[in-house]
Amino acid sequence: MTKIKRGLSIFLATALSFSSLSIASANEPVETIDETPTIYEGDNDTEIVENEQTIPPQEDENNDEDSTIETPEPIEIEPLPEEEPAIPPYESGNGKIIKTTPYYYVSSGTFKQVGTLEEGVILTPTKATLNYLVVKVGSDYFYIPRDAFTSTNEKPNLEVHIKGSFPRTIVAETNASLTDKGGNIVGTIAKGEKVKLHMVTGGRGVIELLGKRVYVDLSNFQHTDQVMPKKNISYKEMEYYLKVFSYMYPEFTELVKIGASVQGKTMYALKVGNGKKEILMDASMHAREHMTTNVLLEMIDQYTYHYVKGTKFNNYQVKTLLNQVSIWFVPMMNPDGVTLVQSKENASAATKKLNNGSTNYNRWKANIRGVDLNRNFDGGWATKASSKAASYKNYKGNKPFSEPESQALRSFVAKHQFKSYISYHSSGSVLYYYHHQKGSQLTRDLSVAKMISKVTGYRVLPPTGETGSGASTDWFIMNYKMPGITVEIAPAVGETIVSLKYWDSVWKKNQTIGLLAATEANKR
Numbered sequence: 308m309t310k311i312k313r314g315l316s317i318f319l320a321t322a323l324s325f326s327s328l329s330i331a332s333a334n335e336p337v338e339t340i341d342e343t344p345t346i347y348e349g350d351n352d353t354e355i356v357e358n359e360q361t362i363p364p365q366e367d368e369n370n371d372e373d374s375t376i377e378t379p380e381p382i383e384i385e386p387l388p389e390e391e392p393a394i395p396p397y398e399s400g401n402g403k404i405i406k407t408t409p410y411y412y413v414s415s416g417t418f419k420q421v422g423t424l425e426e427g428v429i430l431t432p433t434k435a436t437l438n439y440l441v442v443k444v445g446s447d448y449f450y451i452p453r454d455a456f457t458s459t460n461e462k463p464n465l466e467v468h469i470k471g472s473f474p475r476t477i478v479a480e481t482n483a484s485l486t487d488k489g490g491n492i493v494g495t496i497a498k499g500e501k502v503k504l505h506m507v508t509g510g511r512g513v514i515e516l517l518g519k520r521v522y523v524d525l526s527n528f529q530h531t532d533q534v535m536p537k538k539n540i541s542y543k544e545m546e547y548y549l550k551v552f553s554y555m556y557p558e559f560t561e562l563v564k565i566g567a568s569v570q571g572k573t574m575y576a577l578k579v580g581n582g583k584k585e586i587l588m589d590a591s592m593h594a595r596e597h598m599t600t601n602v603l604l605e606m607i608d609q610y611t612y613h614y615v616k617g618t619k620f621n622n623y624q625v626k627t628l629l630n631q632v633s634i635w636f637v638p639m640m641n642p643d644g645v646t647l648v649q650s651k652e653n654a655s656a657a658t659k660k661l662n663n664g665s666t667n668y669n670r671w672k673a674n675i676r677g678v679d680l681n682r683n684f685d686g687g688w689a690t691k692a693s694s695k696a697a698s699y700k701n702y703k704g705n706k707p708f709s710e711p712e713s714q715a716l717r718s719f720v721a722k723h724q725f726k727s728y729i730s731y732h733s734s735g736s737v738l739y740y741y742h743h744q745k746g747s748q749l750t751r752d753l754s755v756a757k758m759i760s761k762v763t764g765y766r767v768l769p770p771t772g773e774t775g776s777g778a779s780t781d782w783f784i785m786n787y788k789m790p791g792i793t794v795e796i797a798p799a800v801g802e803t804i805v806s807l808k809y810w811d812s813v814w815k816k817n818q819t820i821g822l823l824a825a826t827e828a829n830k831r
Contacts, residue, residue, distance in 0.1 A: 397440070397454075398458045410449055410494075412450075422496040422497045436453070444515070474505050475531075476532075480529055482498050483528065485514075488522065493521060511524065512524075531612075536605045538807065542572060548607070559579065560578060562575060562578075566712070568641070568643045568674070569676055570675055572643060575639075577607060577638075580633035585634075586729070588821060589640050591641050593641065593673075593732060596734070597645045599731035600638045605818070631825075631829050635725075641680055641712060644671060670803055682778070684707065687774060734799050735799045736765045736799075737768050738759055738760055738795070740768075740792050741769070742778075
């Protein structure tokens with residue numbers, strides 16, 4: 308049966324092929340087609356699949372290469388740049404800088420470039436020459452190339468300069484930027500140039516530029532001799548110096564507020580050095596003893612100068628030492644009392660009463676409300692002798708640490724691990740070190756006192772026999788078991804301030820004590 312089906316399939320396929328050929332037109336060419344179908348055999352069925360013819364796509368008769376016309380791409384014509392109008396040269400009146408330009412100072416008959424000025428600065432020249440605009444400041448003349456200016460009706464755009472209270476010379480460490488009040492750069496000052504620093508504001512220094520006020524980042528400068536110690540230094544002046552040093556040398560100083568006085572004056576501590584070990588020095592605990600503030604400020608001045616220069620100070624390698632042991636300075640523990648003694652600007656009926664009716668405050672020791680701060684610390688306060696009521700001296704307060712000034716130092720000390728504490732006072736040329744220490748602690752502390760005595764010539768006092776004390780160093784010895792030395796810097800002068808005639812001698816004896824104490828502390 309299968310054979311019959313297969314034969315029938317072949318017959319039908321052949322007949323179909325011939326039938327297709329007979330239909331073709333006699334006028335058309337006949338394509339030869341493979342007439343043999345492909346036959347696939349299966350097990351039971353047979354399937355016939357005819358070959359498919361591929362019909363090529365018909366070409367357009369008009370698609371002739373010669374008849375093809377290419378459309379050219381459009382050509383973009385760039386507009387010619389507009390020519391900027393030429394800036395007219397300077398003729399007269401105020402001048403506006405149109406390009407960064409140097410400015411010069413005449414020194415010893417030669418031009419010396421001081422720095423540069425930026426585009427947009429407007430100045431009023433003192434006079435104009437063929438090549439320069441000249442600005443006179445005091446007795447000095449500055450020259451700026453004339454071709455850097457155009458004339459303008461605009462007013463000068465830098466602030467009028469106001470001289471500061473404590474002008475001091477500083478030196479540019481680099482080509483330092485000068486800015487206006489808004490922080491816009493208006494010029495530079497060349498490396499090595501000296502300028503006067505007049506004040507600090509908002510963390511910036513204020514200097515004079517061509518008679519105008521400009522601002523600088525003080526970290527780009529170094530001081531030469533900031534503190535003038537042979538005079539009374541007020542609270543405001545001290546505050547200013549501390550800010551200058553901290554702004555100028557942020558890489559190795561730190562200024563902190565440790566508290567406030569009765570009248571709200573900020574109490575400052577300045578760290579000098581990057582050493583992990585630390586010592587503490589303070590001054591002006593007693594109001595009339597304000598020369599001690601000068602001692603610490605001059606130490607700061609000298610130590611920072613030699614630190615940044617990398618030089619020795621009296622055989623001490625300052626930078627190396629202070630990178631091992633930092634010194635914290637609190638230059639004025641009693642700012643209200645010092646102000647009362649120096650200027651009387653905060654005097655009142657109350658202070659007059661506490662001063663036994665006198666307006667001569669040269670003998671005043673206490674804080675502004677009549678508490679002796681060096682009797683207000685708890686080094687055995689309960690048994691310390693005291694006047695019965697508030698007074699210009701010797702009243703210990705109604706309880707230990709009753710005063711904001713003593714509280715401030717107590718809190719500050721608690722945050723640190725000071726290896727030594729030296730408190731500067733002013734009368735007697737003696738050293739106190741003892742407050743009931745025993746054994747190795749006593750031996751160590753006496754050794755420190757003798758080291759200071761050897762340098763200063765001050766006499767080390769033996770134990771007084773007092774059981775109680777309100778002194779800050781005695782409190783420190785009792786509570787922290789570390790050396791606490793009270794240094795009296797000048798000959799005994801009675802109940803008054805120490806005369807400035809003693810300054811040179813005082814400084815000569817004490818100039819290295821901070822470094823000496825740091826060296827000793829570094830061994831522990």
